[in-house]
Amino acid sequence: MIKVTNLTKKIGDIQALSGLSFSADDGQITGLLGPNGAGKTTCLRTIFGLLKPDQGEASINGIDVVSDPISAKQALGLFPDPFGIYERLTPREYICYFAELSGLSRSAAKDATTRVIGDLQLEDIADRRCKGFSQGQRMKTALAQAIVHQPKNIVLDEPTRGLDVMSTRILREMLRQLRGQGHCILFSSHVMQEVASLCDRVVVMADGKAVAIGSPQELCNRTSKASLEEAFIALIGTDEGIAS
Numbered sequence: 001m002i003k004v005t006n007l008t009k010k011i012g013d014i015q016a017l018s019g020l021s022f023s024a025d026d027g028q029i030t031g032l033l034g035p036n037g038a039g040k041t042t043c044l045r046t047i048f049g050l051l052k053p054d055q056g057e058a059s060i061n062g063i064d065v066v067s068d069p070i071s072a073k074q075a076l077g078l079f080p081d082p083f084g085i086y087e088r089l090t091p092r093e094y095i096c097y098f099a100e101l102s103g104l105s106r107s108a109a110k111d112a113t114t115r116v117i118g119d120l121q122l123e124d125i126a127d128r129r130c131k132g133f134s135q136g137q138r139m140k141t142a143l144a145q146a147i148v149h150q151p152k153n154i155v156l157d158e159p160t161r162g163l164d165v166m167s168t169r170i171l172r173e174m175l176r177q178l179r180g181q182g183h184c185i186l187f188s189s190h191v192m193q194e195v196a197s198l199c200d201r202v203v204v205m206a207d208g209k210a211v212a213i214g215s216p217q218e219l220c221n222r223t224s225k226a227s228l229e230e231a232f233i234a235l236i237g238t239d240e241g242i243a244s
Contacts, residue, residue, distance in 0.1 A: 001026055002047060002076075002153055002186050006056035009042055009208075016042040018208040019056070024186040024201070026152065029179050031195040032188040033232065034205030040188035042208075044157050047186075048078055060153055074103050077151035079159055079187075080142050087131035091122055091141045094130065095148050102149035109148075116144045120174075136167040143174060154178060156187035160194060172198060196228040206236040 002024040009017040017039050024030035032040045045051045047058045049069045058065045065072040086094055092113055099109035117126045120140050125133070130141060146154060156175075160168045175185055175198060189195050195202055196216050204212045204219065212219055212235050216228045223234040 001062075001184055002030075002058070002060055002155075004043065004047065004056065004058045007043065007046060007053050007058060008055040009046060009051060009053050011042065016208055017046070017053070017056075020205070020208060020210055021056075022203045022210050022213055024153075024184050026184045027179060027182045028200040029175060029185045029187070029198050030201045030203065031199035032186070032203050032205055033190070033192070033195045034188075035190060035236075038205040039208035040190075040205055041157055043205075044155055044186070044188055047155060048076065049073060070103075074149065075151055075153055077146035077149070077154040079146045079154065079156040083138065083162060085130050085133075085138055085141055085145075087133075088129060090127050090129055091144065092117065092126045094141060095144045098145045099148040102151075104149055112148050112150070113144075116148045120144050134167075135162075135164050136170055139163060139167050139171055143171070147178070152182075153184045153186070156185070158189060159187055160189075160191065192229045192232065202228070204232060204235050211235050 005021050007017045007020040020039065020043060032043060034040055042051065046053050047065060049065045049072060052066060060072040060075045063072045063075060095116060096109050096113040099112050100106065104112055117123060120143065122140055122144060125137055159171060163171065179185055199216065201213065201215055202219060203210050212222065214222065219228060219231040220226065223231040225231040225234055
């Protein structure tokens, strides 16, 4: 479970977060939906401990990310940019390296790497260098890195940005499978259709705050609108910066 309470963060002259509060539960996919500049990425970076909040707190399974950052990170998997993987390494080397960074011993990291390679069906490319990989192969390798240490919680920032249609479909199906295994999944997006099709719960963000929280259907009911896109516009007053 991921929980943020009254998160406030100012970056330069910009008030990026203004008293943001919400929770993301186990066995659910929670989406942060908002236009560019709403504070989605700042929120996720704060959860992962890359930014320190000015006020408020973020916790992972009850562990405060500021007071105990190492334990919090061990309970969290961060899906990286698939285009930023180390091309000189093989997926096996890359995944094992991050498994050790997550606190696993050398032998445990090797075992965990073998397991996740099997789970994601990466055996045919596991010992090839990543240079020249397709988008789908890069995406699977990046996801394996995020979940190799079996975190209960997984965070993704605009995960389908730059992916082709087939890679996007594969990633969405993998996220559904992880949800079915009881993981807490939190991701940010400005793609309406993606949030509507994937999310059990949506946090609508604007100006660093949560404007509304609920399932896509609950948000539609609350605004008396037929679609999430129409509900979103009713809640924040514009669809600027949002892709359908």
